[in-house]
Amino acid sequence: MKFSCEKNELANAVTIASRAAATKSAVPSLEGLLIEASSDLTVWGYNQKTGIRSTIAADVTEEGSIVINARLFGDIIRKLPDDIVYMTVNDKFMINIRCATSEYNITGLSADEYPELPVTDYQNSIYMKEKDIKSMIAETNFAVMENEARPIYTGALFEVDNDILTVVAVDGFRLALRRERVEKTEIGKISFVVPGAALTEVERIAGESDELVKITLGTSHVMFTLENNMLIARRLEGEFLNYRNSIPQNGKYSVEGNRKDLINAVERVSLIISDKFKSPVRCCFGDNVLKVSTATTLGKAADECGVSGDGENLEIGFNNRYILDALRAAPADTVRFQLSTSVSPCVIVPADGSKNFLYMILPVRLRANEG
Numbered sequence: 001m002k003f004s005c006e007k008n009e010l011a012n013a014v015t016i017a018s019r020a021a022a023t024k025s026a027v028p029s030l031e032g033l034l035i036e037a038s039s040d041l042t043v044w045g046y047n048q049k050t051g052i053r054s055t056i057a058a059d060v061t062e063e064g065s066i067v068i069n070a071r072l073f074g075d076i077i078r079k080l081p082d083d084i085v086y087m088t089v090n091d092k093f094m095i096n097i098r099c100a101t102s103e104y105n106i107t108g109l110s111a112d113e114y115p116e117l118p119v120t121d122y123q124n125s126i127y128m129k130e131k132d133i134k135s136m137i138a139e140t141n142f143a144v145m146e147n148e149a150r151p152i153y154t155g156a157l158f159e160v161d162n163d164i165l166t167v168v169a170v171d172g173f174r175l176a177l178r179r180e181r182v183e184k185t186e187i188g189k190i191s192f193v194v195p196g197a198a199l200t201e202v203e204r205i206a207g208e209s210d211e212l213v214k215i216t217l218g219t220s221h222v223m224f225t226l227e228n229n230m231l232i233a234r235r236l237e238g239e240f241l242n243y244r245n246s247i248p249q250n251g252k253y254s255v256e257g258n259r260k261d262l263i264n265a266v267e268r269v270s271l272i273i274s275d276k277f278k279s280p281v282r283c284c285f286g287d288n289v290l291k292v293s294t295a296t297t298l299g300k301a302a303d304e305c306g307v308s309g310d311g312e313n314l315e316i317g318f319n320n321r322y323i324l325d326a327l328r329a330a331p332a333d334t335v336r337f338q339l340s341t342s343v344s345p346c347v348i349v350p351a352d353g354s355k356n357f358l359y360m361i362l363p364v365r366l367r368a369n370e371g
Contacts, residue, residue, distance in 0.1 A: 001064025001089040003037045005056060007099055010085055011077045013043045013054035014070075016229055019201050020045035020052040021070035029113040032067040036111070044117065045070060050198045050233045051117055052205075064089055065111035076104055118232050120218030126160055127184040127212045130226060134206035136167045136178040137199045139329040139357065143169040143176035144196035152238035155193040158215075158222075162188060168243050169196070174322050175243060175360040176329065183212055193240055194222055198233035205229050247360055248345055251338030255285050255309035256351045259335050262290070262305060263327045269294045269301040270320040280364040281320045285311025285339065294320070316342045317364040326359035342366070 014033065022030040025047075034044035041058035044051065066089045077085070080099040088096045089108065097104040128136075137156075145153035150172075157168040163185055169176045202224050206213065214225040223232040266281060269292050273279055277296040284291040287310040293302035316339065326348050327335070334351035348359040 001035075001037050001066060002062035002087070003041060003058045003060040004084050004086045005041055005058035007077065007080050007082055007085045009056045010041070010043075011074075011080075013041070013056050013228075014074050014077050016054045016205060017043040017045035017052050018070045018074050019204065020047055020050045020231070022047040027115070029067050029109050030115065031069060031071070032109060032114070033070045033073060034065065034067050034111060034114045034117075036065040038063050044114075046115060046117060048115060049195065050201065050231065052201060053230045053232075055228045055230075062088075066093060066095060067109040067111055067114050068095060068106070072106065076106075118221050118234065120216050120221050120223045120232065124187045124190075125185075125214050125216045126165065126182045126187055127214055128165065128180065128182055129209075130206050130211045130213050131208045132180045133213050133215075133224075134203055134208065135331065136165070136180055137203040137206075139331060140167050140169045140176040140178050141196055141199050141203065142325045142329060143171050143174050143359075144199075145171040152193060152236050152240055154197075155195045155236040156199055157191060157193050157240045157243070159191040160185065160187050160189060168240075170241050170243065173319070173362050174326065175241075175246065175358075176326070177243065177358040178331075179356045187217065190217065191240070192217060192222060193236040193238070195233050195236055198231060202226075202231055205231065247358065248338070248340065248347060251344075251347060252340040253285060253309065253311045253314060253338070255290070255307050255311050255337045255339070256334055257290060257305060257307040257337070259327055259330055259333055262335070263324065265290070265292050265303045265305045266320060266324055266327070268303045270324070272296050272298040272301050273320050280317035280366065281323065282366055283316050283318060283323075285309075285314045285316075285337070287312075311337075311339060314339055314342065315366065316346060317366040318346070318361055319364055322361050326361060330357055330359065332357070 036042040037060045043054045083100040086098040093108045095106050095108045159166040165182050166179045216223040279294050279296045282293045290307045291304045332350045336351045338347040346361050
């Protein structure tokens with residue numbers, strides 16, 4: 001194998017693909033990147049759950065493939081001067097890398113030792129703007145369950161209904177939902193669950209452009225194609241929460257507020273809350289005012305902000321991180337709280353009545369000395 005390419009393009013491809021390489025594995029090749037040179041240069045990372053492929057232009061004079069340790073190769077390429085990289089691999093898997101005055105000779109592994117890469121077998125696809133899928137993931141993935149107690153909830157539900165894509169994440173304490181219209185679809189109505197870890201990588205790869213992302217659904221895998229990059233992940237199997245039945249349809253109270261003002265008030269009282277000093281935030285929804293307070297062994301804190309509506313002084317407690325995550329993610333300047341009782345879920349939706357997002361948070365029971 002013999003090729004040359006731009007250093008910065010190669011470094012970017014290696015960085016992207018390395019996100020799927022195993023950091024520690026009993027199979028040495030999984031800690032590596034599969035480099036394939038043919039009409040262009042393809043860099044693969046794969047950890048047997050998620051695979052990422054990045055493709056760049058290269059001047060290939062001799063086709064071939066090799067597996068190189070991802071950490072070592074990434075360190076070398078990033079440190080090279082900004083110039084043309086020349087790489088040669090002989091039949092004994094010895095790799096020569098040259099760039100300006102720098103030169104490395106390292107050992108690789110045969111591409112035959114790399115595990116078989118996953119494929120999507122059915123070509124049913126939907127197309128979304130890159131910036132839309134990026135925001136949908138960012139504004140829901142925080143609610144994906146972090147532990148493996150319920151594996152299905154370590155991913156987010158993708159629900160396609162004609163030209164609308166709904167993404168839902170739940171972790172047992174909160175729910176995050178985002179909706180957007182797709183640009184094009186080859187699927188009428190279907191739902192599937194994508195691992196949260198894979199979605200994190202899609203969010204990192206995606207930019208803020210109007211370029212289309214192709215989401216291709218197979219019987220056991222889902223593939224995201226973004227310009228010169230592709231991510232493929234095994235779908236999660238199991239019964240996902242019937243979220244429609246879990247969301248209260250009508251709250252007794254409806255209170256609207258400026259999202260940034262609400263965030264600032266909660267952040268200020270949260271300064272005395274930590275992993276060591278935990279306490280819920282007490283929210284009192286009064287007549288055109290929201291009062292927030294908390295108390296820990298460090299002391300007490302209170303603040304308030306103006307809102308529209310009267311909650312008749314309903315007091316409800318929240319985990320401060322959960323309410324902040326929802327408010328920070330909400331893609332609207334003004335949000336509406338829908339509330340019923342101190343032990344009922346709180347629903348946060350757009351104040352303008354649109355249905356592009358919804359966050360639901362379960363309350364925390366308050367004790368008399370809290371806040």
